[in-house]
Amino acid sequence: MPRQLIVLFTLLLCAGAVQAAREPVLKQVDLPHSYYWRELYLPQLTTGPSSASFLPDSATLVYSMAGSLWRQRIDGDTATELTHAARAYDYQPDVARDGRSVVFARYDGNAIELWRLDLASGREQALTTDGAVNVEPRLSPDGRQIAWVSTQGSGHFNLFVADLDAGGLHHVRLLLGERKSKLDRYYYSAFDHAINPSWSPDGKTLYYVSNPEIGWGTGDIWSVPVADPAQRRKVLSEETSWSARPELAPDGKRLLYASYHGRQWQQLWLTTPDGAAPLPLSFGEFDRRNARWSPDGSRIAYIDNRDGNTALRVVEALSGATRTVAPTHRQPRFAQAHLVLDIVDEHGERTPARVAVLASDGRAHAPDDAWMYGDDGFDRTLQATETHYFHCTSPCAMDVPAGPVTVWVQHGFAYAPWRKSIAAVAGQDTPIRVALQPQRLPAAFGDFISADLHIHMNYGGHYRNTPTHLATQARAEDLDLAYDLVVNKEERVPDIAAFRTDPDPASTSRTLVLHAQEYHTSFWGHLGLLNLGDHYLTPGFAAYRHTALASPYPHNGVIADLAHAQGGVVGYVHPFDTLPDPAHDAVLSNELPADVIEGKVDYIEVMGFSDHKATATVWYRLLNLGFHLPTGAGTDAMANYASLRGPVGLNRVFLDTDGKRDGAAAMAALKAGHGFASNGPLLGLLLDDAKPGDTLAATGRHHYRVSLRSPVAVDHLELVQNGKVVKTFTLGGNHQRFDGTGEIDLAAGWVLLRAWNDGADPQVLDLYPYATTNPVWLGDKPLAPSARDDAAWFAAWLTRVIEAASARDDYNSAAEKRATLDYLGRARDAYRALAAGAQRPRPMTRGGR
Incomplete structure (x- = not known):
């Protein structure tokens, strides 16, 4: 495997030799605007925790972090790694009520499949193998059923239910079926989705989020009897995009969910199974989400980004006292080596840079506090998964599994990319000095500064x-x-x-x-x-x-x-x-x-x-x-x-x-x-x-x-x-x-x-x-x-724009419509004049120059 990884990364970097075929990550999902649903809904590789589930003692958590599942007591500082798949990343654990197993979602670069981990033996079992996107697995209270969201069969996010025993899944079924909305939806599929499932304490009802006839946002909170899906009902009107994730408290009386309603950031809210007026449970100019009740109802675990990166917190439901579950000490499954990266420019001065690290496990690694980023597409003939990278403020250090490691450093466009494969030895520090070499234009062409005119912080x-x-x-x-x-x-x-x-x-x-x-x-x-x-x-x-x-x-x-x-x-x-x-x-x-x-x-x-x-x-x-x-x-x-x-x-x-x-x-x-x-x-x-x-x-x-x-x-x-x-x-x-x-x-x-x-x-x-x-x-x-031909093309273009603008029936007044069509008509007439041979006119109304 290590030699194959070295060859793979070498191919990745030899860009000029191969005609690359870049494709979207999870291309089987048939929804518009993948940069929204992929980030806001699907699990992502982060160095910090991303989701958690309580064990039956209500004092221990299993959570996902850095692509693995970990176990840690909420009053402890040691995290034990439970899973570590080669060339794959694990997310969204859900612990069985008897505490014997955990179901979770595993991403391997091609699909997201459901898996089950036996906590006593460490045995892993694939539950789905359909090549779809399968996420949000949730076990019923008795452990005999599982609900999750899958794109199988349609490419849309739909709610599935199956029976579950030692052999795996049986009687897999689409719970609600496909429904096409009567509304046109810009950011969402024409077909309704059903996401964010969770079970009622008696195991008879699922709570979830869906968007029938909702134009904006991922929709309302609903409930549905598993035995009689036709009797579903809306619990609460909502708008929050992709991550409301409603969950009923063990007492069955309080429905917990995340919302940004009326705010700029997501916080925790409470309503009832009947949709009583919701009340905020938490406050702050940051996000709290992926919240889970403890089995005894005394605590809520959630993920927040208060400090920038993701963090795992646990709040006492009665008092609001909050503690951070921080993995100060980690017990990884494989022997580790310690990399120290020191990046300098042509003057020998330390400089921050973008870094990608691919270790012997075929996975991306980063310092524990770095923000990990993932690309939105890749060539599957060159890479097993998309490129993941982080920004290193030199020097930066990280632990990686021992063995061959490939490091790739880039610092803008005026420096040559730096890359090297090294052998990382277990238990040893491996210093890596990166000396970046400039490659600038000759001064005669100008004295340039660079600007990105379009960033969303x-x-x-x-x-x-x-x-x-x-x-x-x-x-x-x-x-x-x-x-x-x-x-x-x-x-x-x-x-x-x-x-x-x-x-x-x-x-x-x-x-x-x-x-x-x-x-x-x-x-x-x-x-x-x-x-x-x-x-x-x-x-x-x-x-x-x-x-x-x-x-x-x-x-x-x-x-x-x-x-x-x-x-x-x-x-x-x-x-x-x-x-x-x-x-x-x-x-x-x-x-x-x-x-x-x-x-x-x-x-x-x-x-x-x-x-x-x-x-x-x-x-x-x-x-x-x-x-x-x-x-x-x-x-x-x-x-x-x-x-x-x-x-x-x-x-x-x-x-x-x-x-x-x-x-x-x-x-x-x-x-x-x-x-x-x-x-x-x-x-x-x-x-x-x-x-x-x-x-x-x-x-x-x-x-x-x-x-x-x-x-x-x-x-x-x-x-x-x-x-x-x-x-x-x-x-x-x-x-x-x-x-x-x-x-x-x-x-x-x-x-x-x-x-x-x-x-x-x-x-x-x-x-x-x-x-x-x-x-x-x-x-x-x-x-x-x-x-003249170009002007005629733009005149034809504006004819179509006028057609589209005329067809709109939602102007606030006839004056608005008239002003709009007059403006477009004047512009079209000007292009028609150019097409007929007129000289280009000066702007008809004053612009900004």
Whole structure:
């Protein structure tokens, strides 16, 4: 096994040799928006505890932590490891009432299956083998039945029940059946789900959460007699996303659950089996969840993130006295080695960095107090599970099973990745010194700072983030500016208290933390509102069907004007997962073309949580019409998630600010187009003496100078003019470095440099490596030869938008609808005029430039 692991990790890192096929984690789940349900509902690998269950003595817990199950007395400090599977992680234990066994969920990179552990013998038994996602196992009080949630047969989260004996599961059955909602649901499946099951003390009833005809949130608390599922009834109206997890007290009189209703964070609440007016049981600006009663009803165990990472607490139900169950001493199942990682830069100074450690057990490891993160996709021919990583503030130390260990260190894009396989010896310290080597662009191309324009500090994840910790995350990724976009997650706005118009006091000389806003309307497209000088715009969203804010008004043009009025910078964020098709898309409502021609848009995230190539195609067509629309970049990182598509700074824009490191200089460079966007490759472009964002009056023959520095191999490096490749550069060696000069004939329009790969690269936690400079403009009237066709395409696009906007029946007034349609109609008329040969008009209404 160790040799196989070394080979596996070597393949993982040899990105240029294989055409990688990146697929989503748990791709068998058929639900929209996997980055929400995966984090908010499914168990994740964390170094701290994630869920717990009491033994019959009400004084001992079995809990999941770091991918294993552990046993610990609540008044003790020693945790004993009960399970440790190779290349798999264990979660969600549920202890049988007789204390002899534990059922739990095991993730192996392909599926989540149910298992049972005999506590006396240590024997493990697989209960499901269907390749589905099977979670939340709960044993009936007599131990003869088990309820759980599974995607088997449909890809949806449904409630299953089975009989259970020594041989395993029998009479497996879907308890409630599939039901399609009459409502359209943006974040949730069209089919109702049934999640969070728990048993009544008499074993006759299951309590659970479901969402029939619920548009937002995972739904209400329900109860159902197991013997007569048709008699289910709603207990309480709720909204909390994915983790209410109701559980009846042993006395059968109090129903415990987690809720954020009316708050920004989840806390514990109590109601009754009849749904009496709920009362809060706990308070705090952090999350308490995954709560479980002790068998005698005297205690409640739960997980919280008060200190940032996850922690296991036990509260006395009568007095509220709380203790932390901390594994000060651990008794692991396998011999351990101690790694000490010391990371330094080219000056020998210690620097934080991103680290992935894969040990001889085929599992990811991290320091006990580190936040562990998991990627949202991977190539199954190269990896057994997704990449897990953490941020190391050098030096950092951890224990790992003895044997071969592979360590991979990355620090932004301007340093070469470092990787090494070592032999970790049981009982010994293994010091690892990492000397990072820079690989920067030549100074002639600019003096850049890097900015991630789209981060969410907190968004309902496992951890609780703060501006200080966000600055630490950014520093580890060699990111200079981190923009926290405060935004709603359905009915709450987790970071609203952090919003401010000046840099956060947590900022340092190396990393600036700024707070801004994302405006949510999935009908028109999401907006980034940076540099707001006065206040957060409320309501922060529109066009939310089946709510009091259902009206599509205000449209994005109105919001852009409100932002510009307080000095804001407006951009379209994570625009397109696929190329819009006005002729065939079922619905097309994105407002981007209208807002661009009306002068409302200051930048577009060509690099973001979307498909970069599809978005670039739309961008090119706008550039062809002479719109000086710069690219920005933003990861849309949910920075308190344990599972996310990438760390802060995965998608970033490099801005040529002449060395200035403040927000004003960054915004000026962003709006001027002075820079490039990337998820890895660094790009330099000079056309004569012009840099990206500049304009050359003359067309004809020009001298170019280009440069590439990349932490990963690059397949393609190209000059693009007016949407067409006009020069392809041949990359030699490892395809990570290139410098070239030459002469090229160019017509009027624009030209930029881009680098891209055909497929994914495991070292870039994104769809594929990609980078693009902003354009250099050529000529007095820089319209591309295809401008008339491009204008006709956008006119057709806006015809579809008008069609979608006209079909909405939830405007608050006829005046709102008329104003919206008039705005869109003017924009369409302007594109039609361009298509007929008119010169590009000036913006019809004042924008932000």
